[in-house]
Amino acid sequence: MSHINDTEITDAVVAEHGLTPDEYQMVCDHMGRTPNYTELGVFSVMWSEHCSYKSSRKWLKKLPVDGPQVIQGPGENAGVIDIGDGDAAVFKMESHNHPSFIEPYQGAATGVGGIMRDVFTMGARPVANLNALRFGQPDHAKTRHLVAGVVSGIGGYGNCIGVPTVGGEINFDKSYNGNILVNAMCVGVARTDKIFYAAATGVGAPVVYVGSKTGRDGIHGATMASAEFDDASEEKRPTVQVGDPFTEKLLLEACQELMASDAIIGIQDMGAAGLTSSSVEMADKGGVGILLDLDKVPCRETHMTGYEMLLSESQERMLMVLKPGREPEAEAIFSRWGLDFAVIGELTDTSRMVVSHEGQTIADMPLGPLADGAPEYDRPHQATPKAATFDAALLDGAPDMASALTTLMASSEIASRRWVYEQYDSMVMGDTLAGPGGDAALVRVHGTQKALAISTDVTPRYCFADPVEGGKQAVAEAYRNICATGATPLAITNCLNFGNPERPEIMGQFVGCLEGMGEAGRALDFPVVSGNVSLYNETNGTGILPTPAIGGVGLLKQLDKAVGNRFTENDLHIYLLGETKGHLGASLYQRDVLDHDGVFAPPPVDLESEAKHGALVRRAVDKGLLRAAHDVSDGGLAVALAEMCIGRQIGAQISAEGDIGFWFGEDQARYILAVSADKATDLEALADGLPLSKIGVTTGAELQFGDTVTISVSQLHELNEGWFPALMQG
């Protein structure tokens, strides 16, 4: 029988592995010879866009990543921030877009599983999951099937492992018809002195494989995630991994048990590019070499080649380097949890990765070039042309206020996501203070009086019209959503979803969005501590809207001070904080009421106002002045007010007057605040010159604008709740 390494490396074989001729030449130079088939496979996944960030690295380096709150920034499995009292929050967001389009249930499920492993690899216990999802047009033939599968997959995994899914966001847009986005975020909590890292040191230390057995699933998943889709992509279903949340639950508990000891030197989850990337990263970060004996790898299929074992993306597996001699106690823990445990190699001093299988050396490669040697591309980028300002003539013959508001409340962006989030266990672990449906989710740090505020945000239509402002706005909205609960924003993770970076206009979107995100992160002291880049989100040459999803985390020091985003009772005074200029460009009103798809400039983001207004809201919450607070975003002031009414079915009489832009414009840095009558003057005094104006009071069962427009809150509620179930019933 011929060995797989006997396969001749032709140009076609190189191209199948996704390497360009120039990249292949670099591989040969690093090797000092022609690589064999296995080595080519290892290089191809390590140098894939997904693993190497070769198109994005240059720009990621410009993001703010520092701050006194940052314990670990980008480059590890997840970011780590200090939340006081020796506690740390550990979090990251990651995409699972391509697999979820091909096989929505497993794609989404394994996305959730993968991000949780990234977090618990660091020594944290996962405490919250969120998901940022983008689907195609609601009436597109595949949308219902994809929504049902993705939601079911997210629930199927998170519910079983017992980590609450507490929030997220969903958009529908035709640009996602052939390329949905599934971005999963996980937040965990650890002790600051018990954080685990990937770096492996100590020549001779055992390399240990734990978790599920290795199969043939997911081979070249990372390469698939680095290519565009075409009509034949669904044939790639075998490259989608299959998840087993039950095994992950056991793996989580076993890892936590072992982590309570001091037996672990380094630990890394086997995610994209599986055993290859975990062993390369651990050894390279530790500045050592690694020797792997694939005959020791637990396999669930027979006759697997070394190539397949190295590139498999089978789920629920971890690689660890233990202190020599500690193997028996570790093995006892894993076998008690019914998991495989195998010493499959050891660290060496060669700075090379040497792999043996069936008595032969099948790969022998230098680690440095594998880990960091991928070329860094400065791809041509063309800035997105400045969009025109909104054309007010479009408002001629616009529908009346009541019908515009009812349209928006039942639109795909604003409609209640209850159909989705009731399929997620949002309460397990007994610390969910505010689950889905709020501005930010609030999750108590177990056994303390403090809580994490978590939100995912981005407005892709803004990013498309103006990447720089859109990038800023995504960060600013996450900031606002966290402030609205009373929490202090601390840091963000990001998941940067874009089209093909080899097209200058797409690269221009990427560069623009990162410029805006960086600017906002610096101005708001909201650094990036982890993230993920997903490029080539295209089908048949059509790219998605630029979608740099932000996951923000903040801290509320006293959880009993938290406020929600619903009116709580009658006779509250309603205030608007922030300036309203009536900016309708790229608004939801333009898209869903005027039904106009022209590209107009989105609302500009004034970061100084964002910081000041956020600080005011936090101070007001801290002083116990507020009964409710809500960020004003999609749909503007009128929609924000309606959302606050329908939560507990409390009406409002709005005395402010304005035009369409006033009610539906999406000017930034705005909040609606509700205070009891006796606290109103305190709030006004606290505002100290910031633009704060009283716009109404809560009362009755209707939302009334002046004397002319009256809409029943129960009608708004029904419209808002009805859209999603109607979509899914077809």
Place this chain on the structure above:
Amino acid sequence: MQASVIVFPGSNCDRDVAVCIEAAMGKAPLMAWHGDSDLPKSDLIVLPGGFSYGDYLRCGSMAANSPIMREVVAQAKKGAAVLGICNGFQVLTECGLLPGVLMQNKGLNFVCRNTRLTVTNNKTAFTAQYKAGEEITVPVAHNEGNYFADDDTLKRLQDDDCIAFTYAAGDNPNGACLDIAGICDPSGRIVGMMPHPERRAEAALGGEDGKRMFSGIVEALS
């Protein structure tokens, strides 16, 4: 008083319920491992929610055959109070301590939300602190909570006052027969329920309606 929480591989509400028991009892319960065949004599045994053994094969069926369950059944028969919540209720029906079966939800989807419950029987070991007929709010979170039993069994449950909780009118989340949310054995010492009282046992989590389950059983047993 000795309380024990059984931990199966895949249990995920074991800590949550232990927190509530400790709050009520002032002492942490014993966390008992599924693979053990000994269980210290316990006055209260709780089977927590989760996905025991991954809920593969059928919810609760493998857990019902685990070594520890022989001990649980033996102690239940000698008078220990037993509470099965969600997956724990499924285990109780699978091991025969309670009749009936939990089928997949009528809507075919997992459902997690608050439900309004009526306390149908306030004479069980766990419900004495509720008023008969009292309406309380407790969340559910399950995919297989649709209680089913044949007509004779349902009639016996009614005749013997073995329906502990029902979903309030119009709030049945899973299609359960007779709106059954929880049942007990004729002695009232063994209770199984789909809703999660441990998730609504403090004001910060939205309400305290579930708390009296735990204070009630501690009062009854101490």
